[in-house]
Amino acid sequence: MTPSATIVxxxxxxxxxVDSLGRRLTLRSLTALDKLRILKAAGxxxxxxxxxxxxxxxxxxxxxxxxxxxxxxxxxxxxxxLVGRLGDSGIEAIAESMEPLSGVDEIExxxxxxxxxxxxx
Numbered sequence: 124m125t126p127s128a129t130i131v132x133x134x135x136x137x138x139x140x141v142d143s144l145g146r147r148l149t150l151r152s153l154t155a156l157d158k159l160r161i162l163k164a165a166g167x168x169x170x171x172x173x174x175x176x177x178x179x180x181x182x183x184x185x186x187x188x189x190x191x192x193x194x195x196x197x198x199x200x201x202x203x204x205l206v207g208r209l210g211d212s213g214i215e216a217i218a219e220s221m222e223p224l225s226g227v228d229e230i231e232x233x234x235x236x237x238x239x240x241x242x243x244x
Contacts, residue, residue, distance in 0.1 A: 137186060142216035148209075149187035150217060153180060157195070164198050181217045182206045188213075 137151050153161075161179050162170045169175050182205045185193050196202040206214065 138220070140216045140220040142209075142212040144210075144212045146213065147187075147189050148185050148213060148216060149190070150184045150220065151186050153184055157183065160195075160197060161202070164196065164202060166199065169199065178206050178214060181214055181221070182209055184217060184221075185209065185213070 137149050139147050139149050141147050158180065161176070161183055165172075165176060165179060169179075179196075179202045182202060183196055185205065186195075187193055188208075193205065196205050209217070
């Protein structure tokens with residue numbers, strides 16, 4: 124396997140975490156395209172709202188709850204419904220399981236890249 128293929132395989136590898144309610148959440152790291160789609164779903168105003176975007180990215184990394192597949196959300200309403208379904212317990216468990224680079228720093232980088240001062244609004 125090439126080094127690039129190894130990196131891609133590791134990035135898309137699913138892992139699980141159990142939240143305080145005992146639910147098993149299956150997670151997958153988001154790709155650049157996944158993040159782009161979240162920004163598109165968020166729209167121009169919510170894409171600048173870092174707390175909302177952070178929750179959206181955490182929730183969008185869930186691919187299953189208790190082995191029941193969860194489709195990737197593609198609209199603001201779907202993202203908010205998934206955050207509501209996960210609740211504080213699920214979001215906290217996901218956040219704790221993420222690598223340091225997958226946290227707020229990465230969200231800031233995505234937001235800055237997509238909304239730099241030269242970007243038309």
